[in-house]
Amino acid sequence: MEAETDHDSAADVGHDLEADRTTAPMSEYTVRDVAVGVVIMAIGLAVAFGVPVLIGI
Secondary structure, eight states, X not given: OOOOOOOOOGGGTTOOTTSOOOOGGGSOXXXXXXXXXXXXXXXXXXXXXXXXXXXXX
């Protein structure tokens, strides 16, 4: 006797299975998106390195 297989999985829930698959690196981005990323990176670097330097002074 062959067991029935349920083809509905959690991966299928909420997704359009007929649509082409896209991931974030494949998505288009603008110069503004890059600028926002650079600003966020600068703030993160300032916190990561600036705060310890200021506390050490």
